Every structure is written in C-alpha cells, then in structure tokens.
Amino acid sequence: MSDKEMTKRKRCVQPMGEIREEDHRVIIRLEMPGVSKEDLNIHVENDRLRIYAARRDEKPEGTFLVRERSCDDYEKVFTIDETIDRDSIDAVMKDGILEIQLQFKKEVQPRRIEIKGS
Amino acid sequence: MELAKWRNNDVFDPRGEFERLQDEINKLFDWSYPNDRGLFDRSLSPAVDVVENDNEIILSCDLPGVNKKDLDLSISRNVITIKGEKKGEQKHEGSKTYRKETWSGAFQRTISLPDSVDPEKVDASMKDGVLTVKIAKREDVKPRQISVNVK
Numbered sequence: 260m261s262d263k264e265m266t267k268r269k270r271c272v273q274p275m276g277e278i279r280e281e282d283h284r285v286i287i288r289l290e291m292p293g294v295s296k297e298d299l300n301i302h303v304e305n306d307r308l309r310i311y312a313a314r315r316d317e318k319p320e321g322t323f324l325v326r327e328r329s330c331d332d333y334e335k336v337f338t339i340d341e342t343i344d345r346d347s348i349d350a351v352m353k354d355g356i357l358e359i360q361l362q363f364k365k366e367v368q369p370r371r372i373e374i375k376g377s
Numbered sequence: 378m379e380l381a382k383w384r385n386n387d388v389f390d391p392r393g394e395f396e397r398l399q400d401e402i403n404k405l406f407d408w409s410y411p412n413d414r415g416l417f418d419r420s421l422s423p424a425v426d427v428v429e430n431d432n433e434i435i436l437s438c439d440l441p442g443v444n445k446k447d448l449d450l451s452i453s454r455n456v457i458t459i460k461g462e463k464k465g466e467q468k469h470e471g472s473k474t475y476r477k478e479t480w481s482g483a484f485q486r487t488i489s490l491p492d493s494v495d496p497e498k499v500d501a502s503m504k505d506g507v508l509t510v511k512i513a514k515r516e517d518v519k520p521r522q523i524s525v526n527v528k
Contacts, residue, residue, distance in 0.1 A: 275479050281472035288466060290479055292439040292506035316507065319437070321430030325488065328424045328439050355441035355506015 271334035274310075274357075283368050285343070285361040291333050292355040299352060301359070303345050308337040310357065342367040422484045423463075431520055434490050434512045441506035450501055450510065455490045457510065493518040 276289035293316040300311040312333040342363050349360040426437045438459060440448070449460040465481030468474075490512065498513035 276476070277466070277474065277479050278476045279468070279472050279474040281469050288479075290441040290506070292441040295505050316505065319428040319430070319435040321428040321435070323426065324429050324434075324491075325425055325427040328426045328437060354443070354503075355439075 270331045271311075272329045272331045273335050274312075274333045276335070283363055285363075287337070287357075287359040287361070289333075289335065289357045289359075290355065291357055292328075294333065294352070294355060294357075296352045299350075299357065301348075301350055303339070303348065306338055306340065308339050308348075308359075308361075310335045310337075310359075312357075421480055421482070422486050423459075425459075425486060425488065427488065427490070429491065431514075433514055434494055436488065436490075436508075436510040436512070438486070438508040438510075439506065440503075440508050443506070443508075445503050448503075448508065450508075452496045452499055452512070454496060455492050455494050456487060457490060457512070458485065458487045459508070460485045 274289040274291045276287060278285065278287050280286070289310065291312055293314055294312040295315075298313045298315050300309075300313075302309045302311075310333070314330055314332055318330065339361065344362045344364045347362040351358045424439045426435075428435045428437075436457065440461070440463065443461060443463050447462045447464065449458075451458045451460075460483075462483045463481050465479075493514045494512045495515045496512070500511045502509050
C-alpha cells in the first residue's frame with residue numbers, strides 16, 4: 260500500500276472476535292455491532308482474508324452525555340495459509356455477529372488408513 | 378489526626394523522584410487485575426452511548442449476538458437499567474479455541490438520565506446487535522418558542 264492510500268483511508272477499529280477449529284474447519288466469529296449484511300465486504304486476495312464493514316447505522320443528533328461506543332468502520336485482515344480451501348468460504352451475519360467458516364482443503368484433511376491384517 | 382509519612386517537599390530528592398516516576402510508568406503498563414474493580418465493571422459490560430437533544434434522550438448499547446428475550450430493560454423515574462445475558466457460542470466437543478477476545482455472561486448497566494425524561498414514553502428497538510432506547514422528554518421541559526409581537 261502506498262503512502263497516499265494510507266492517508267486517504269478512514270480510521271478503522273478491529274472487531275473483537277474468536278477463532279476456533281471444529282470438525283475440520285476454522286470458524287472465525289467477529290462482533291460487529293451496528294453492521295448489517297449489506298455493509299459488509301469480505302475479500303480473499305492470495306493469502307489475505309480481509310473483512311471490511313462500513314458503519315452506516317444511524318447516528319442520533321444531539322449532545323453526547325455518555326460516549327463509549329466506537330463509530331469507526333471495522334477492518335480486520337487475517338493471513339490464511341495454503342491448507343484453506345479458498346472456494347468454500349462461508350459467511351453468515353446475524354445480530355451484529357459475523358461468522359466465517361473456512362474449510363480445509365480435501366487433501367489436508369486427515370485420512371484414516373486401514374491396516375490390513377494377514 | 379492523620380498519620381502519614383513525613384516528606385519534606387523543599388528538599389530536592391532525585392532518587393525519590395525517579396522512584397515516583399518509575400512507579401507511575403509501571404502503573405501505565407499494569408494490565409493485571411486492578412484492585413478497584415466495581416461490581417459492574419466496564420470491561421465486562423456493554424458500551425453505551427447517551428445522546429440528548431431537544432425532544433428526547435437516545436441511548437444506544439452494543440449488544441452483538443444478544444437475543445431480545447435475554448434482555449431486561451427497566452426504568453424508574455430517570456434511572457434506566459439494562460440487564461441481560463450475553464451467551465457464548467455453543468461449542469462442539471473437540472473444538473479448539475485459538476483466540477478469544479470476546480466475553481460472555483450476565484451483565485447489568487444502570488444509567489442516570491437527566492431529570493427531564495418522561496418514564497412513560499420509552500421506545501426500545503434492537504437492530505444489528507445494537508439496542509436503541511428512545512426516552513421522550515417531558516412536555517414542560519421542552520424548549521418552546523414564544524413569539525412576541527412587537528408593536
């Protein structure tokens with residue numbers, strides 16, 4: 260990324276999340292309150308998985324009495340290795356939580372080897 | 378009477394000053410559990426915004442993944458309480474967690490709003506993991522425009 264691009268970019272926050280492996284797939288669960296399905300942008304570019312979400316939720320007019328929430332866009336980049344199947348990435352957005360499922364490539368999944376008896 | 382360590386502030390004590398500086402810097406990097414934790418500490422309770430305008434008070438609260446039925450919202454006079462439970466993900470057996478930055482469990486936040494709110498006129502909605510509560514202001518405190526006829 261060039262310097263010019265850097266200065267043009269908006270301030271982003273990294274969403275908090277959870278990463279776990281389950282049933283031969285990796286599940287990434289990110290908390291993004293205030294983001295709907297339409298605002299999400301998920302890209303896979305070589306070995307980078309980029310999740311970007313613009314905040315388009317309504318901001319109330321007036322003076323802030325308490326301000327703790329962030330109103331910046333969300334961005335998170337993960338590096339994925341060659342064991343992940345790029346073509347079968349699933350994402351579900353519900354109630355401000357994004358869940359991404361990454362499948363391992365078939366050849367990486369452990370294969371049980373039968374032992375033949377004599 | 379108060380018993381405190383006597384310190385002569387007129388005497389310049391470089392060693393003491395360095396110790397004080399070191400203490401303060403150490404405090405900055407002290408990520409361990411602070412001993413002044415409250416019962417409903419912020420790090421384990423959802424973030425809240427409260428905005429006031431001429432007609433109403435708008436409270437927004439980040440509650441990703443929280444179901445409407447797990448929430449309990451109550452108001453008495455001008456004190457609003459959000460209670461609920463943020464449930465963690467149901468895990469299968471044999472699942473390995475690599476990283477966990479999120480929290481789950483019961484939470485409660487109580488916020489004192491300005492006296493001008495009308496506790497009878499509350500409207501709450503939930504969208505994309507954000508709870509929005511709109512509390513109207515009482516009619517008698519709303520700014521009114523009075524036109525004055527100039528003769």
